[in-house]
Amino acid sequence: MLFDxxxxxxxxxxxxxxxxxxxxxxxxxxxxxxxxxxxxxxxxSGKEASRGFQGSFLAIPKKNFTNEAVEMAECSYRVEKQKAIIYSPSYPYFYPSKVNCTYHIPQRKGFQIIVNSLVMDIGRDAVLQIFESVEGQFEKRLIEMVTSSQKLVYVSSTSSLLIYFSAGSNDVERVRVPLFPENVLFRELR
Incomplete structure (x- = not known):
């Protein structure tokens, strides 16, 4: 039994x-x-013979999982750096139920935006969508994931991007997200 x-x-x-x-x-x-x-x-341990167990423990500072983006409102972020890592809420722990988060990656002239997921583990009630800006409006949906069957995400664009993550109930299966960390990288166009 685990108590956390x-x-x-x-x-x-x-x-x-x-x-x-x-x-x-x-x-x-x-x-x-x-x-x-x-x-x-x-x-x-019951009456059954056992060889025991082996495990290890590592204390990881919470600062290692801080979004490299500016929080504009609750769970609404804007990426200001040319290279950043973003996380789902409470990562590496389970994300909260019924959470809605957005990550805005603005266009930079002369650069291409690349979003590459490092870890992808969203639950059955979660949705991940990535929209591309068309004439200043986020209209073109590049990706919509509704299950964790897809383990990697790779998106490349010269327009602004909006990552939208919406979670249903995460209390039953307590799937660890996410969906993030994702690497956000601006590559200079030549």
């Missing part, structure tokens, strides 16, 4: 776990990320 909601590292004896697995349900190499600063693991 404790703000002080303590849990009650009969408290419900955030995640519960049988040993065979955890594949080798599976990673878990905590939401808070404490992450508790409780192992219960």
């Amino acid at each position: 909601h404790s703000s002080d590292g303590l849990i009650e004896f009969d408290e419900r776990a955030d995640f519960e697995f049988c040993g065979k349900e955890i594949l080798s190499g599976r990673q878990f990320f905590s939401k808070e600063q404490h992450f508790l693991l409780q192992i219960t």
Whole structure:
């Protein structure tokens, strides 16, 4: 059982776990990320013979997952740099349910915008759309994803781009997003 909601590292004896697995349900190499600063693991062994487990722990600073974009409003970002990494909300933890986020990448004269996803794992109720600016309006949809079957995104444009991410309920399957980080890169046109 995994408990990742404790703000002080303590849990009650009969408290419900955030995640519960049988040993065979955890594949080798599976990673878990905590939401808070404490992450508790409780192992219960039955009468069956076992060789135990092996795992490792790494504390990753939250600043490593900060959007390299200016937040204009709640979950609405504008990319000002020539090269930036953007993340879905709460990454690398699960994104919140019912969240709507936009990432605006403005056109720069003489440059081509390239969006390349590094990690793509959106849930079944999430939608990712990328729009291209046509005559100042975001009209041309380049990509619409409604499942995580597509693992990579690559978009190239000389126009402004708008990335729109909308999530339904993420409480049941708690799929870790996303969709991002995505690399946003401006390549000079020659």
